Amino acid sequence: MSTRSRIGLLLEDDSILSVYHHWDGHPETLGVKLVKDYNTKEKVSELIDGGDISTVMSRATWDGTPTEEEVVLYYADRKDPDVDPVYAETDFEFIQQTASCGGEYAYVFNPRTSQWSCYDRSNAELINLYKDAPTETPLAV
Numbered sequence: 611m612s613t614r615s616r617i618g619l620l621l622e623d624d625s626i627l628s629v630y631h632h633w634d635g636h637p638e639t640l641g642v643k644l645v646k647d648y649n650t651k652e653k654v655s656e657l658i659d660g661g662d663i664s665t666v667m668s669r670a671t672w673d674g675t676p677t678e679e680e681v682v683l684y685y686a687d688r689k690d691p692d693v694d695p696v697y698a699e700t701d702f703e704f705i706q707q708t709a710s711c712g713g714e715y716a717y718v719f720n721p722r723t724s725q726w727s728c729y730d731r732s733n734a735e736l737i738n739l740y741k742d743a744p745t746e747t748p749l750a751v
Contacts, residue, residue: 615640615715616708617663618698619654626704626718629658629695630711633665637715637728641739643667644717644726651721660684662693705729 615635618628634640643666648654657666664683670676672688685693698704701718708716708731715737716729728737 613639613715614711614713615717616704616711616713617644617654617658618704618716618718619651619658620718620720620722624701626698626701627658627695628698628704628707628718629660630662630693630713631666632663634667635713635715637730637737637739640666640715641717641726641728641737644719645739648719649724651719651724654719654721657682658695661686661695662690705731 612632613635615631616628617631617640618626620626631640647666648657657663660682662685664685666682667680668677668683669680671681672683696707698707704718705716707713708729714731716731718727718729719725720727726739728739729735730737
């Protein structure tokens with residue numbers, strides 16, 4: 611069973627550009643991966659530019675070929691239609707987009723603070739992905 615989520619980048623005008631992420635969207639998996647490996651605006655932009663994602667933590671390509679390092683499986687790589695990033699004018703619209711794809715978690719990278727925020731839709735709470743520091747968030751709860 612999948613744990614769906616959205617991965618977003620907060621833009622200068624406080625809008626959000628985001629993509630769908632299908633597998634392992636829990637903060638303990640995807641959240642840790644985002645904090646560890648996608649911790650700059652450039653890295654997050656590059657991740658999102660590829661469009662909707664099956665997983666950012668695959669050890670095999672779409673055809674099943676094993677890989678030494680983790681790879682991102684973009685749906686565009688297997689020629690799926692309608693997988694481009696989507697724009698949300700407000701954080702509320704971003705949460706609606708997360709809900710419409712069955713997403714349980716909404717992640718947003720804030721380039722001003724270089725930190726991720728995670729919103730848990732099941733209980734309408736923010737999850738601190740940084741154990742020793744408060745998480746600043748652009749999401750209005």
